[in-house]
Amino acid sequence: MRRYAYETVDVFTETRFGGNQLAVFTDARGLSDAEMQSLAAEMNYSETTFVLPPADPANTARVRIFTRTHEMPFAGHPNVGTAFVLARHGRDSGGVLRFEEIAGLVTVKVASDATGEITGATIAAPQPLSTGVELPAEAIAACAGLKPEQVLTGRHKPVRASVGVFFVLAEVASEALARATPDLTAFRALRDATPGLEGRLSLFLYVRDGQSIRARMFAPISGTWEDPATGSASATLAALLLKLDGGDSASFTLTQGVEMGRPSLLKLTAKRGDDGIRATVGGSCVPVFRGEALL
Template sequence: MRRFAFVTLDVFAERRFGGNQLAVFPDARGLTDAEMQALANEFNLSETTFVLPPEDPANSARVRIFNRTSEMDFAGHPNVGTGYVLADRAVDGVLRFEERAGLVEVRLERDAAGRLLGATIGAPQPLRIGPEVPVELAAACAGIGPEGILTARHQPVMASDGGNPRLLLEVTEAAMAAAVPDLAAFHRALAAVPALGGRLSLYLYRQEGAGLRARMFSPLAGTWEDAATGSAATPLAGFLLHLSGAAEGAWEITQGVEMGRPSLLRASARRSAEGRIFARVGGGCVPVLRGEAEL
């Protein structure tokens, strides 16, 4: 019998049982790809991470990220949470993770007394703006009427920066509250827009006071709704900077409220001298469980 230690924690959380849940296997040596996928499905969380030795010893680790159904190139809260778990490997407060999307830098956050609070990550690639999706089709996916999508600033549009592309929708307050993903509409959207490449996740957002309120739906990947989505917050921050034309910007994003798992994501973006836009996202982490998986 083989045993593999794991920990779980709540990410982008200010308290336990908030934020987005994550399972981390700090030493995944000996696990096969199929076993990693099976464990991720068994945990039934939006993502589970598996830590392996880095290919380049100058880096901290190689990190593989699995959702319930497949391996991911990059994701936000898994990097923040894995960085928190591997804090003892940091050099000058920084870890570097090798991932399918590229090298991810994780910067630890501590309070004045040195207590570890969480981490901030940089998206591994610059903002990429993808195809637009018709308003009526996007609204159907979110289970709202077309009038619930605001188009004064932009149409429903795909954006990414190293992870799964997200369909960004600016919505009204009423639409944000009423949204429920429609799985059949998701499949219709994939058939109608081949440029989506068979993948579709919705990131609904709206202005709320000085910050933003968001919800994320990814039912095709097994996540009906996500409590906190760092890999959606970074392309959103980058896209908002793109719209503004500014050199840099920062946003606090509240997510997960409708699920009873309130989350706070601190996102920022900057424009490089070459005009490319890079984004970061950070937040707190709270440990929850420790245990072993037997295989």
């Protein structure tokens, strides 16, 4: 029988049982792709990570990220949580970790309190902002159980965008956010009717008040009815807002997960660079469980 240690953390929160849950398998050597996928489905969190030796010894680790149904090229809260766990094991170098992932190299800076205890992390998204297909407000409204006029298009139309993994970003009226309810049939219809979505549809709805943002994320096709904290989508939104607003840099705070009873707080930055707009996302973490998987 093979034993694989794992730890779980709540990410983007200072309070246990808030934020977004994550399971981290700290040494995944010997696990097959199929076993990783099965373990992620068994954990039943939005994502589970598997830590492997890096291809380049200058980096900290190779990190693979699985949802309940498929592998992800990059994601926000899995990187923050994995960095938190590994840094608590002393695997950072001067407060920095570098993760090799499908989307590219992810650099993570660890946060500590006055006593030196690790409290969280901030990640730099591996790619500059890219945007793709725009989608009709009516179709997005149908996916979220809203009226078409509650999907706002004054600043931008609903748009597929990425800093490492794609989401559809849509601004909605303030009163609509809490009422949003995903409609799986509408999600599938929009996905199937839109080749530019490449077979996947994760919808990030937001309300903006200056530098403060409230958001919700739905991905029912891939098994996540709602996500309490979506770092990669939040970083993408920060980059998109800087593009729309102009300027060289911007910072935001984003609240998510309130409607789920798992409030999350994400700190975002975006900055223009030579290759486009880059973004970061960070926050606090709280350890929850430790255990072993028996295979």
